[in-house]
Amino acid sequence: xxxxxxxxxxxxxxxxxxxxxxxxxxxxxxxxxxxxxxxxxxxxxxxxxxxxxxxxxxxxxxxxxxxxxxxxxxxxxxxxxxxxxxxxxxxxxxxxxxxxxxxxxxxxxxxxxxxxxxxxxxxxxxxxxxxxxxxxxxxxxxxxxxxxxxxxxxxxxxxxxxxxxxxxxxxxxxxxxxxxxxxxxxxxxxxxxxxxxxxxxxxxxxxxxxxxxxxxxxxxxxxxxxxxxxxxxxxxxxxxxxxxxxxxxxxxxxxxxxxxxxxxxxxxxxxxxxxxxxxxxxxxxxxxxxxxxxxxxxxxxxxxxxxxxxxxxxxxxxxxxxxxxxxxxxxxxxxxxxxxxxxxxxxxxxxxxxxxxxxxxxxxxxxxxxxxxxxxxxxxxxxxxxxxxxxxxxxxxxxxxxxxxxxxxxxxxxxxxxxxxxxxxxxxxxxxxxxxxxxxxxxxxxxxxxxxxxxxxxxxxxxxxxxxxxxxxxxxxxxxxxxxxxxxxxxxxxxxxxxxxxxxxxxxxxxxxxxxxxxxxxxxxxxxxxxxxxxxxxxxxxxxxxxxxxxxxxxxxxxxxxxxxxxxxxxxxxxxxxxxxxxxxxxxxxxxxxxxxxxxxxxxxxxxxxxxxxxxxxxxxxxxxxxxxxxxxxxxxxxxxxxxxxxxxxxxxxxxxxxxxxxxxxxxxxxxxxxxxxxxxxxxxxxxxxxxxxxxxxxx
Ligand code: SF4
Numbered sequence: 001x002x003x004x005x006x007x008x009x010x011x012x013x014x015x016x017x018x019x020x021x022x023x024x025x026x027x028x029x030x031x032x033x034x035x036x037x038x039x040x041x042x043x044x045x046x047x048x049x050x051x052x053x054x055x056x057x058x059x060x061x062x063x064x065x066x067x068x069x070x071x072x073x074x075x076x077x078x079x080x081x082x083x084x085x086x087x088x089x090x091x092x093x094x095x096x097x098x099x100x101x102x103x104x105x106x107x108x109x110x111x112x113x114x115x116x117x118x119x120x121x122x123x124x125x126x127x128x129x130x131x132x133x134x135x136x137x138x139x140x141x142x143x144x145x146x147x148x149x150x151x152x153x154x155x156x157x158x159x160x161x162x163x164x165x166x167x168x169x170x171x172x173x174x175x176x177x178x179x180x181x182x183x184x185x186x187x188x189x190x191x192x193x194x195x196x197x198x199x200x201x202x203x204x205x206x207x208x209x210x211x212x213x214x215x216x217x218x219x220x221x222x223x224x225x226x227x228x229x230x231x232x233x234x235x236x237x238x239x240x241x242x243x244x245x246x247x248x249x250x251x252x253x254x255x256x257x258x259x260x261x262x263x264x265x266x267x268x269x270x271x272x273x274x275x276x277x278x279x280x281x282x283x284x285x286x287x288x289x290x291x292x293x294x295x296x297x298x299x300x301x302x303x304x305x306x307x308x309x310x311x312x313x314x315x316x317x318x319x320x321x322x323x324x325x326x327x328x329x330x331x332x333x334x335x336x337x338x339x340x341x342x343x344x345x346x347x348x349x350x351x352x353x354x355x356x357x358x359x360x361x362x363x364x365x366x367x368x369x370x371x372x373x374x375x376x377x378x379x380x381x382x383x384x385x386x387x388x389x390x391x392x393x394x395x396x397x398x399x400x401x402x403x404x405x406x407x408x409x410x411x412x413x414x415x416x417x418x419x420x421x422x423x424x425x426x427x428x429x430x431x432x433x434x435x436x437x438x439x440x441x442x443x444x445x446x447x448x449x450x451x452x453x454x455x456x457x458x459x460x461x462x463x464x465x466x467x468x469x470x471x472x473x474x475x476x477x478x479x480x481x482x483x484x485x486x487x488x489x490x491x492x493x494x495x496x497x498x499x500x501x502x503x504x505x506x507x508x509x510x511x512x513x514x515x516x517x518x519x520x521x522x523x524x525x526x527x528x529x530x531x532x533x534x535x536x537x538x539x540x541x542x543x544x545x546x547x548x549x550x551x552x553x554x555x556x557x558x559x560x561x562x563x564x565x566x567x568x569x570x571x572x573x574x575x576x577x578x579x580x581x582x583x584x585x586x587x588x589x590x591x592x593x594x595x596x597x598x599x600x601x602x603x604x605x606x607x608x609x610x611x612x613x614x615x616x617x618x619x620x621x622x623x624x625x626x627x628x629x630x631x632x633x634x635x636x637x638x639x640x641x642x643x644x645x646x647x648x649x650x651x652x653x654x655x656x657x658x659x660x661x662x663x664x665x666x667x668x669x670x671x672x673x674x675x676x677x678x679x680x681x682x683x684x685x686x687x688x689x690x691x692x693x694x695x696x697x698x699x700x
Pocket of ligand 1: 010011012013014015016017044047048050051182183184185186377549606
């Protein structure tokens with residue numbers, strides 16, 4: 001029920017900054033639908049970035065969808081009733097299942113959906129549709145770090161400690177994350193390390209975060225893109241060679257260290273310098289600083305994880321942390337910085353191809369039995385593991401592939417790797433249904449588009465990057481004609497005669513989620529809306545009758561023997577050869593003003609006018625060699641295709657590297673250029689390196 005004023009959290013990233021949304025009085029309309037005020041919370045301390053401050057503009061946007069749409073034969077769209085839309089979708093899904101089997105229907109979710117929606121979507125796929133073909137865009141975001149965390153610690157929670165623990169650290173090593181742009185209030189937690197000269201940033205660019213290390217704040221290491229694993233192996237080599245290993249910790253809290261020395265023996269600092277471009281003295285200095293510090297944290301982000309060796313790279317970062325005795329001490333640790341608003345909760349409740357609620361493996365008979373009991377179905381009727389996102393999308397319209405796709409909260413044709421191939425797959429589908437609040441680039445390809453509520457119009461929960469469950473609250477009613485995804489799923493489930501109940505009430509769905517998660521790694525069974533509304537700090541695991549867990553691993557890791565795994569890793573072949581035939585290396589990433597595919601932020605005037613187009617960073621020497629002028633248009637070409645952008649000539653980037661933001665549509669879509677090759681363990685695509693040729697083109 002919308003209250004007019006709601007204490008809630010930002011609609012965008014995983015920092016989930018606290019804000020108060022106040023609905024505009026009727027008399028003030030038309031005009032902004034609401035106002036936003038920052039609210040004190042430990043993660044943001046009242047601060048918001050410009051995305052958060054301007055987020056109210058999304059609510060009253062003239063571009064909101066307010067009626068279901070059906071594509072006409074001429075490519076246009078007609079408004080239709082909800083009744084008509086849902087009947088038609090149910091009928092087509094039923095027919096596809098009957099003619100081509102349950103796996104002919106696929107579901108693609110999003111890391112911005114609430115826990116309740118994520119949970120119900122997973123249940124809907126497995127129970128109402130009977131399909132194994134469900135995955136979500138978190139596969140593009142957290143899958144490598146999650147796989148590495150599960151392998152090393154037995155569980156994956158992005159930060160296994162509260163963000164505020166970072167305040168007391170005097171050394172923080174951040175690899176592949178530009179938090180100063182992606183989550184600006186977070187940098188307040190880096191101040192202690194910075195003041196102590198111990199902020200160390202690894203990034204091929206002089207990013208806004210790297211700039212924080214200037215003037216005595218710490219060090220910036222600027223490696224060749226894609227060489228992060230070698231850099232980490234070099235740091236491990238130094239730690240071992242210089243006797244910096246915390247031997248007591250390694251003996252008491254880990255297994256697997258024996259094989260590590262041999263696996264890094266060839267990565268002495270000067271050799272690592274040759275491969276990464278990072279001076280050997282910098283590597284030694286970083287290793288010594290991490291080892292000598294009283295409070296050291298190692299944090300990874302997508303820059304080092306979105307590679308075909310992303311799981312092994314995150315594993316190397318964890319190995320380094322374990323050798324130094326950091327995780328599970330309460331004053332130091334390893335963590336990964338989740339990006340999407342509910343990237344953490346989204347992967348805990350069943351949207352992932354291989355998981356059931358509570359972070360349970362879908363192949364585990366006990367997990368299947370537990371969840372089937374909660375759902376009131378036969379465990380044997382539950383499908384098995386499905387396909388990770390890239391493989392799921394590669395199957396679109398193929399014989400034995402997915403023929404009907406339901407998309408929730410994801411703008412696939414901007415955010416997927418090699419988007420031209422994804423678009424071709426979508427065009428082969430028998431049915432594409434997109435649930436969104438705007439007519440996104442993916443919605444424009446749909447057969448049916450269903451308009452859904454936004455964050456300040458709905459109740460639910462989100463789980464932040466520190467594993468804390470938060471309440472999302474409604475301040476205002478949605479526009480007429482807009483529906484909540486829980487309602488859509490329950491209506492479709494009813495039409496499909498699903499053999500279980502599908503509530504459309506968030507608190508009821510959460511109560512069921514609690515039961516389904518009980519006993520799992522991500523156990524929410526002790527959490528309730530009431531406790532959250534009282535302000536309880538609900539970090540999972542939070543078993544019934546117990547308390548939450550702000551800090552994991554203080555006594556033991558989550559493997560049955562309580563020990564962390566040190567897993568030796570080695571560099572593998574790149575997804576495609578870089579540096580051949582004069583190619584530069586393309587890296588992609590985010591800007592302060594935009595979020596993910598830009599579907600929301602490109603519709604906010606202040607954000608869009610500040611960053612209206614894809615500005616592609618190039619070094620002055622590279623630009624001069626290629627005849628490119630600052631501000632001129634350029635074409636970028638890889639083996640997948642071409643894209644266009646405006647040159648931003650800057651000394652903030654390596655000469656061999658080009659940076660393109662990935663928020664833009666049309667021929668400025670960075671993912672026209674990226675590869676769909678994936679990490680064999682996590683399914684993460686290689687977003688972060690591609691061999692690219694760049695040339696000037698006439699003004700568009
Ligand atoms: Fe929102 Fe993230 Fe900005 Fe905070 S940092 S206001 S959560 S986008």
